[in-house]
Amino acid sequence: MPKDTGIGASPKRREDVRFLTGTGNYTDDINLNGQAYVHFLRSDMAHARINSIDTAAASAMPGVVRIFTGADFEGVGGIPCGWQITDKHGEAMQEPAHPVLAQGKARYVGDAIAAVVADTAEQARDAAEAIELDMEELPAVIDMKAAVQEGATKVHDDLTSNLCYDWGFVEENKPAVEEAFANAAHVTTLELVNNRLVANPMEPRVAVGDFNRATGDSTLYTTSQNPHVIRLLMGAFVLGIPEHKLRVIAPDVGGGFGTKIFHYAEEAFCTFAAKALNRAVKWTSSRSEAFISDAHGRDHVSTIQLALDADNNFTALRTDTYANMGAYLSTFAPSVPTWLHGTLMAGNYKTPLIYVNVKAVFTNTVPVDAYRGAGRPEATYQLERVIDKAARELGVDPVALRRQNFITEFPYATPVAVEYDTGDYNATMDKLEEIADISGFAARRAASEAKGKVRGLGVNCYIEACGIAPSNLVGQLGARAGLYESATVRVNATGGLVVMTGSHSHGQGHETSFPQVIAEMIGIDESMVEIVHGDTANTPMGMGTYGSRSLAVGGSAMVRATEKIIAKAKKIAAHILEASDADIELKDGQFSVAGTDKSLAWGDVTLAAYVPHNYPLEDIEPGLEETAFYDPANFTYPSGAYACEVELDPETGKVSIERFAAADDFGNVVNPMIVEGQVHGGIGQGIGQALLEAAVYNDEGQLLSASYMDYAMPRADDLPFYQVDHSCQTPCTHNPLGVKGCGEAGAIGSPPAVVNAVVDALQSMGKDITHVDMPLSPARVWSAMHE
Amino acid sequence: MTKVSMTVNGKAASGDAEGRTLLSSFLREELGFTGTHVGCDTSQCGACVVHVNGVAVKSCTMLAVEAEGAEVATIEGQAAPDGTLNTIQQAFQDHHGLQCGFCTPGMVMSTAALLKENPKPSEQEIREYLEGNICRCTGYHNIVKAIMAASGQDVSAIAAE
Numbered sequence: 001m002p003k004d005t006g007i008g009a010s011p012k013r014r015e016d017v018r019f020l021t022g023t024g025n026y027t028d029d030i031n032l033n034g035q036a037y038v039h040f041l042r043s044d045m046a047h048a049r050i051n052s053i054d055t056a057a058a059s060a061m062p063g064v065v066r067i068f069t070g071a072d073f074e075g076v077g078g079i080p081c082g083w084q085i086t087d088k089h090g091e092a093m094q095e096p097a098h099p100v101l102a103q104g105k106a107r108y109v110g111d112a113i114a115a116v117v118a119d120t121a122e123q124a125r126d127a128a129e130a131i132e133l134d135m136e137e138l139p140a141v142i143d144m145k146a147a148v149q150e151g152a153t154k155v156h157d158d159l160t161s162n163l164c165y166d167w168g169f170v171e172e173n174k175p176a177v178e179e180a181f182a183n184a185a186h187v188t189t190l191e192l193v194n195n196r197l198v199a200n201p202m203e204p205r206v207a208v209g210d211f212n213r214a215t216g217d218s219t220l221y222t223t224s225q226n227p228h229v230i231r232l233l234m235g236a237f238v239l240g241i242p243e244h245k246l247r248v249i250a251p252d253v254g255g256g257f258g259t260k261i262f263h264y265a266e267e268a269f270c271t272f273a274a275k276a277l278n279r280a281v282k283w284t285s286s287r288s289e290a291f292i293s294d295a296h297g298r299d300h301v302s303t304i305q306l307a308l309d310a311d312n313n314f315t316a317l318r319t320d321t322y323a324n325m326g327a328y329l330s331t332f333a334p335s336v337p338t339w340l341h342g343t344l345m346a347g348n349y350k351t352p353l354i355y356v357n358v359k360a361v362f363t364n365t366v367p368v369d370a371y372r373g374a375g376r377p378e379a380t381y382q383l384e385r386v387i388d389k390a391a392r393e394l395g396v397d398p399v400a401l402r403r404q405n406f407i408t409e410f411p412y413a414t415p416v417a418v419e420y421d422t423g424d425y426n427a428t429m430d431k432l433e434e435i436a437d438i439s440g441f442a443a444r445r446a447a448s449e450a451k452g453k454v455r456g457l458g459v460n461c462y463i464e465a466c467g468i469a470p471s472n473l474v475g476q477l478g479a480r481a482g483l484y485e486s487a488t489v490r491v492n493a494t495g496g497l498v499v500m501t502g503s504h505s506h507g508q509g510h511e512t513s514f515p516q517v518i519a520e521m522i523g524i525d526e527s528m529v530e531i532v533h534g535d536t537a538n539t540p541m542g543m544g545t546y547g548s549r550s551l552a553v554g555g556s557a558m559v560r561a562t563e564k565i566i567a568k569a570k571k572i573a574a575h576i577l578e579a580s581d582a583d584i585e586l587k588d589g590q591f592s593v594a595g596t597d598k599s600l601a602w603g604d605v606t607l608a609a610y611v612p613h614n615y616p617l618e619d620i621e622p623g624l625e626e627t628a629f630y631d632p633a634n635f636t637y638p639s640g641a642y643a644c645e646v647e648l649d650p651e652t653g654k655v656s657i658e659r660f661a662a663a664d665d666f667g668n669v670v671n672p673m674i675v676e677g678q679v680h681g682g683i684g685q686g687i688g689q690a691l692l693e694a695a696v697y698n699d700e701g702q703l704l705s706a707s708y709m710d711y712a713m714p715r716a717d718d719l720p721f722y723q724v725d726h727s728c729q730t731p732c733t734h735n736p737l738g739v740k741g742c743g744e745a746g747a748i749g750s751p752p753a754v755v756n757a758v759v760d761a762l763q764s765m766g767k768d769i770t771h772v773d774m775p776l777s778p779a780r781v782w783s784a785m786h787e
Numbered sequence: 788m789t790k791v792s793m794t795v796n797g798k799a800a801s802g803d804a805e806g807r808t809l810l811s812s813f814l815r816e817e818l819g820f821t822g823t824h825v826g827c828d829t830s831q832c833g834a835c836v837v838h839v840n841g842v843a844v845k846s847c848t849m850l851a852v853e854a855e856g857a858e859v860a861t862i863e864g865q866a867a868p869d870g871t872l873n874t875i876q877q878a879f880q881d882h883h884g885l886q887c888g889f890c891t892p893g894m895v896m897s898t899a900a901l902l903k904e905n906p907k908p909s910e911q912e913i914r915e916y917l918e919g920n921i922c923r924c925t926g927y928h929n930i931v932k933a934i935m936a937a938s939g940q941d942v943s944a945i946a947a948e
Binding site: 012013015016017018019020021022023024026028029031122200201202203204252253254255257286287288506507508509673674676677680681682683684685687707708709713714715716717719721722723724746 | 805820861865870887910932
């Protein structure tokens with residue numbers, strides 16, 4: 001029987017009621033007294049010199065409060081980058097200034113040039129149209145390889161080139177890797193593109209800045225995955241506001257997927273303008289604006305090579321990647337193609353020698369940063385595609401080739417700097433073969449053929465590094481932040497608990513799953529635990545939610561704080577029961593003295609903590625409230641095996657996903673319903689990347705797919721029901737819950753499964769096709785069929 | 788500015804609107820029904836679906852002045868007065884048919900319209916009907932399942948939510 005409470009149960013989500021009744025509190029639902037509205041005038045040229053901005057006519061328009069330009073921000077800091085990469089020569093990456101409003105030049109379509117603040121949003125928009133801009137269009141650099149050619153137009157005049165960094169990893173391994181390739185029995189080479197995507201959380205970004213002149217306090221309401229990070233970055237590096245005078249609130253947030261991690265200029269603007277005008281200032285992004293101002297994701301061009309010996313053992317791997325940074329460095333952009341990508345190139349395999357080169361390139365496009373999976377999908381896609389290609393070249397079963405090369409002993413130190421603690425890749429592959437009914441594929445293929453369709457099967461594995469991350473390690477790797485998480489557990493006199501967590505929920509269901517953990521630890525009902533998050537004024541400094549880290553890191557902090565609570569409560573109970581602390585046991589919400597019938601209820605002890613009449617005041621303080629900061633000892637390493645079956649329509653080239661199965665190992669699972677929902681959503685986005693989505697720029701730097709009319713979001717009829725399983729569980733060894741994280745797996749594991757399946761289908765038609773770049777649109781697949 | 792009056796969830800409501808004010812903005816900004824969400828500006832995402840005189844409408848495709856005198860139903864009026872969720876809302880909760888909740892009001896309102904015209908839709912009919920409602924979180928699996936359950940169909944054979 002499934003449990004109905006505590007760890008392993010699937011209680012209905014408590015946050016759902018407000019979302020289902022229209023009573024959620026998203027940032028755009030917040031309206032402050034007397035607020036003004038800002039509209040940003042954005043560049044419609046990818047690269048242009050700003051000769052002059054004439055705001056006279058616009059300023060005289062109805063309702064206009066003030067128009068700001070770059071000149072108003074000359075004395076203000078720029079948007080900081082949170083990660084510094086050291087290149088293969090030991091030099092720091094090139095890091096351009098990133099002003100709040102453009103200074104002198106616009107560097108991508110969407111770069112904000114001026115900001116109009118007016119009494120209404122419509123007045124601000126109208127006035128922006130009356131601003132007279134004198135802009136001189138300059139040649140734009142869009143293609144990454146062209147951008148790093150000698151003599152290319154520079155995105156930033158003060159940098160030596162458009163190369164942000166040239167990273168080699170592990171540089172010392174390079175000669176041994178070369179030697180292994182020279183001695184290989186077989187080398188498989190694959191060039192591929194990891195298509196540029198737009199994260200597209202359904203809630204567009206919103207910021208509301210407020211200022212209280214009486215106290216000098218600033219407040220920012222924003223659509224963020226990590227309000228404390230925004231407070232630190234914006235306060236310390238942009239606006240010079242100390243943290244005790246700045247409050248950042250991220251209330252209900254309508255999806256993030258990475259793109260709401262970053263500190264954006266619009267947040268700084270609204271906070272700055274509210275103080276300058278002594279009036280709240282609100283910005284609500286339109287979807288069209290989101291396409292040209294939210295950080296994009298992926299956009300890698302790679303060449304990967306796999307070396308094998310005569311027995312088909314992987315002997316070496318090397319990969320060269322061009323990674324687009326866009327026009328400026330978004331908050332964590334430099335880390336994505338490096339430490340979140342290079343360190344995953346071993347995948348599930350015992351390849352002994354690996355060398356990764358990444359050239360990060362500035363172009364006149366929207367900044368690119370983390371999107372669900374962030375670096376790990378790019379690594380997995382390269383690796384799982386090249387293995388599939390190798391299997392086909394060698395005429396061996398792709399699954400057997402994988403199994404032959406699986407890592408089977410743990411802990412396992414990879415040649416790319418990480419140590420996997422646990423995993424069982426054969427177990428997840430066995431489970432996949434079962435739930436995907438791989439043995440029934442031949443019959444299904446025959447059935448497809450009988451109705452004139454072409455069926456293909458794609459299988460792949462993935463591993464990811466989650467639970468980001470040990471602070472001392474990421475510090476060595478260039479992070480300008482620690483990556484711990486925090487929790488304060490406050491027990492009230494009558495026994496209820498409030499957990500104030502630095503993690504942030506924007507769809508993940510923390511309000512439901514976190515109480516399950518505490519209920520299990522104390523033996524009380526989940527309804528006695530409330531979760532508070534998203535407001536820097538009432539939660540301890542936390543690093544927020546991304547990298548599938550909430551439960552592994554934030555949940556661990558909550559466990560540590562609750563352990564302190566239980567230890568103190570036992571002391572109180574021991575005093576009242578006149579026993580030794582060591583003899584007190586806590587079970588089902590009752591403290592008892594081992595070996596006796598003496599016991600005390602949870603509520604009696606919590607009341608004693610706040611009414612300390614009979615209390616060990618000489619030893620411990622009254623009250624029951626504890627804080628813990630948890631810094632993980634290692635990443636966690638979720639893994640799994642995915643299978644996709646597609647049908648191609650030979651008439652049109654349209655690919656339809658007929659079956660999709662995912663067997664994941666997330667370690668222990670707190671709420672299976674939520675975990676499965678996370679996997680479903682990740683798979684939906686991964687299939688979206690594989691079949692539909694692409695942020696496409698033309699040579700002039702215009703984003704051609706800048707609305708839902710042009711950017712193909714996956715819709716209900718593009719996707720099937722999924723078969724997902726998480727029964728293979730090798731618990732994480734270094735966090736107290738044994739959990740690994742599940743938020744990104746689906747988006748990491750699914751694109752190669754889809755592409756492997758389509759290539760399989762094409763080859764079954766007798767086509768000598770070894771690769772088609774994503775998205776596998778009907779036009780691309782039809783062309784491949786007719787080559 | 789024009790004064791616009793309508794009935795929202797059975798109660799009279801009125802406010803000022805410019806000629807260009809969309810019904811979605813009027814409901815959110817002027818009348819305070821912030822459960823209706825705006826997720827795009829090309830009438831694609833469906834987060835703003837409400838019912839106007841019993842018909843599902845993307846409220847960003849309609850001017851507020853066009854709704855003068857209309858009966859409008861929004862997500863805020865779907866549960867019973869005591870807060871009990873309606874069948875569709877309850878099915879979405881039971882089957883984890885929502886994550887961040889932003890597309891949810893439109894999904895619930897579109898589902899209500901679907902079930903009115905097709906009380907027992909097939910999986911394929913549901914998927915096709917939801918063409919105009921985008922969800923980025925769920926991969927649609929549990930939404931489709933919830934709608935099948937809300938229409939009284941046995942969903943036990945569909946993979947777990």
